[in-house]
Amino acid sequence: MIVLPVWKELLQWGPLLLGGAAMGSTVERVLGPCRSWPRRGALYLLLGFTLGLPAWVGDHNPILLFLPFLTVFLLCGGGRPQARLVAGGIFYTLLVPIGMMADTVLKQAINSVSHNGERVGSNLVKLVCWAVLVPVIWKLVRRPVRLSSRLWKLLGGLTLAPLMATLSFSLWGTGMVGDELVDHFVEGIAYTILPFASLSALALLAALAVLSRHEELEEENRLAGLREVYYQGLRQEQAQVRALRHDMRNHLSALLGLLERGSWEEAERYLRQLGGSPALTGHRRFCGNETVDVVLASKAAALEEAGLTGEFQVSLPEQTDIPAPELCALLGNALDNAIEGAAGAEDRTVRLRARADKGLLMLRVENALGRPVKRGPDGAFVTTKGEREAHGFGLAGMEEIARRRGGSLEAKAEGGRFQLTVCLPLDGGN
Structure with a gap:
């Protein structure tokens, strides 16, 4: 019962x-x-x-x-x-x-x-x-x-x-x-x-x-494109080293001839030019992190080509727990947006600050705006490039990386300047 x-x-x-x-x-x-x-x-x-x-x-x-x-x-x-x-x-x-x-x-x-x-x-x-x-x-x-x-x-x-x-x-x-x-x-x-x-x-x-x-x-x-920039930089550097090694015999013969004739000043000038070769100096060093250095060196060249000046202050360790493709995406997209936004502006300087401290990676990029920026119906910034279907994904991709890693991204345009700030937790995202 x-x-x-x-x-x-x-x-x-x-x-x-x-x-x-x-x-x-x-x-x-x-x-x-x-x-x-x-x-x-x-x-x-x-x-x-x-x-x-x-x-x-x-x-x-x-x-x-x-x-x-x-x-x-x-x-x-x-x-x-x-x-x-x-x-x-x-x-x-x-x-x-x-x-x-x-x-x-x-x-x-x-x-x-x-x-x-x-x-x-x-x-x-x-x-x-x-x-x-x-x-x-x-x-x-x-x-x-x-x-x-x-x-x-x-x-x-x-x-x-x-x-x-x-x-x-x-x-x-x-x-x-x-x-x-x-x-x-x-x-x-x-x-x-x-x-x-x-x-x-x-x-x-x-x-x-x-x-x-x-x-x-x-x-x-998008990440594959940024990785391609990274590997193209490495391949270019290796090609320069191979070319220098191939021409080293000729360089030594020329130096020996200058020294035999007693042309000390010309020999010194020749050595200085040879020492400034990219094959000997390598790509520019910003912080010792190989991925960051290659991406920033590539973007620094793009800034110079666009007639802009890059001011980089970077303090990052050689290794972080943020994957290299995501670092490439954050830095590459941020600087690409800055180059696009600063086109036509009076202030030709793009400032980048990146620092790892107290378990956080903090990135800030600031630039003047050459034209007013617009926001879409969802509040997101709209690209100023002609083919909107092919562009405008940079900020969205960066926001996705920040959200996936438990961080934050803030983008604002005020007083004719654009500022992007990204904060990501390190040590596994804790």
């Missing part, structure tokens, strides 16, 4: 806990892990509550759940606020229609059975549906989604259609007219539209994965 109620409780609450944990880990798969256990627990409890919430067609529970659902995602999810909000709308649209259909069907099928039997059966049906969805989402989304603000806004707009279709069956449900025929008609429409709402949400998750991979490939291409 006592065992049966215990089993009923397990059947009622077990699926809620299991389903909440399974779907919570799936949400973290999309947004990235929650670093706070209380926030993670709140997210898991929300999803378990969503699984067990009665939400048949025409019931007001789905509309009452909507704002708390988005709020918990916004406060407890991983990633950027925009990402949490859009993901909350997508997962709401994915899960709630399944609950509405399962509850409505079982309410009619088990109408003569106790309320507990209806709830247990509905929870089990929804748990089976979630068990099918979890591996599908894990296969679609293989790593946390990283998108630009513009793409998150676009996907948020696409989410509105299935989301409003789901909410409409809570706002305008059965029982409002009191006509059984009308109620059956509304339920028939719901059984037609709600599955497509969930499928649309699943398609949006697939789109998130595809767009995120596209963004990663673009970033890899």
Whole structure:
């Protein structure tokens, strides 16, 4: 007599806990892990509550759940606020229609059975549906989604259609007219539209994965271009060394001839010219970090070619835990933007300060502006180059590096000057 109620409780609450944990880990798969256990627990409890919430067609529970659902995602999810909000709308649209259909069907099928039997059966049906969805989402989304603000806004707009279709069956449900025929008609429409709402949400998750991979490939291409600058500098230096080694016999013969004739001043001048060869001096040294030195030497030459003066004050160790491609991206993009912005300005000096101190890498680049800068609808600076589709990704790429490493990036244009400040934690990002 006592065992049966215990089993009923397990059947009622077990699926809620299991389903909440399974779907919570799936949400973290999309947004990235929650670093706070209380926030993670709140997210898991929300999803378990969503699984067990009665939400048949025409019931007001789905509309009452909507704002708390988005709020918990916004406060407890991983990633950027925009990402949490859009993901909350997508997962709401994915899960709630399944609950509405399962509850409505079982309410009619088990109408003569106790309320507990209806709830247990509905929870089990929804748990089976979630068990099918979890591996599908894990296969679609293989790593946390990283998108630009513009793409998150676009996907948020696409989410509105299935989301409003789901909410409409809570706002305008059965029982409002009191006509059984009308109620059956509304339920028939719901059984037609709600599955497509969930499928649309699943398609949006697939789109998130595809767009995120596209963004990663673009970033890899940009980093590959900066790595090419680094290796081109090394190859150029090696070519100069080989040329000097090849001509060394001729140089020694010329020096010997000058000394034999007693032309000491000419011999001294010749030695000074030979000593100033790039093959002997190597590329310019700024801080001893090979990656930074090569990139800055390349950009210093670009500054001179553009008629600008570079003032570099760099104090970085030979090795940092920031990968070389990311250092190349930060320094290269910052100076490229400065060269573009300073074109036509009266002040022809570009100032760069970089320092590693107290577990932080701090980078600041400042330059005068030759023309006013504009911001796009999302607040980001718009490139002044002609082909906007091919440019304007520098700041976005730098911001992504800073965000991924737990740092910050600030760009501002005031009083005819542009200033970029980047702060990154060292020692593994702690």
